[in-house]
Amino acid sequence: MAMAKKRQWVKPQTPPNSDINVTPLVDVVLVLLIIFMVLTPLLEKDIEVRVPETEVDTTPPETNDQLVVQLTDTGAIKINAEHMSSQEDYVNRLKRMLAVKPREERVVFFMADDKANYGALIGVMDGAKTAGAxxxxxxxEDLPEGAVVPGAEGAAPAPEAPAPTP
Structure with a gap:
């Protein structure tokens, strides 16, 4: 019989290191950071925005009874140059004006002053929807000086309002 060989195990002097070596990770991250810092200014370009084309409607309006609601910078509401005392008065008056029109002709245009409160404008538009618009x-575009809104007493023909966008 042959002599059985004994296996000898070599015990390492230090136990295995189970910690993650972060040095290569930090090197890679720093290289990526430098690459992005160099490329970012080169990538900044103008943002492309798709703006709808403007259409000029040259056909005269069928009727001259358009509803134009104006909101001043002080928050005053006017329907066809008629001052409204409150939001409720505005909604009730607009409801009566819209009730006589067929559903497809219930169009309301808004002209807000540049300094008007945005929340007030949204409230006025919401009131128009509540009234049935x-x-x-x-x-x-602002009305020219001296122009009178259609529907006001002694109204002269005013420039036509822009075409509505549903």
Whole structure:
């Protein structure tokens, strides 16, 4: 019989290191940081925004009884140059004016002063929806001096309001 070989185990002098070596990780992160710091200024460009094309409607309005609600910088509300005393009065008056129109013609245009409170404008628009308005439109150009809004007493023809966007 042959002599059985004994296996000898070599015991390491130090136990295995189970800690994560973070030095290579830090090196990689710093290299990536430098790359992004160099590339970021080169990537800044203008933001492309798709703006809808403007259409100029040259056809005259069918009727001259458009509802134009104006909101002044002090928060005063006018319907076709008629001052409203309160939000409730405004909603009730607009409800009566819209009730006589067919549903598809219940369009209300808004002209807000540049310094008007945004929350007040939203409240006025919400009041128009409550009163039964189907389409709300924003007028982006001020009325010329001396122009009278249609529907006011002694009204002269005013410039036509922009086409509504549903």
């Amino acid at each position: 189907v389409v709300l439109g924003m007028a982006t």
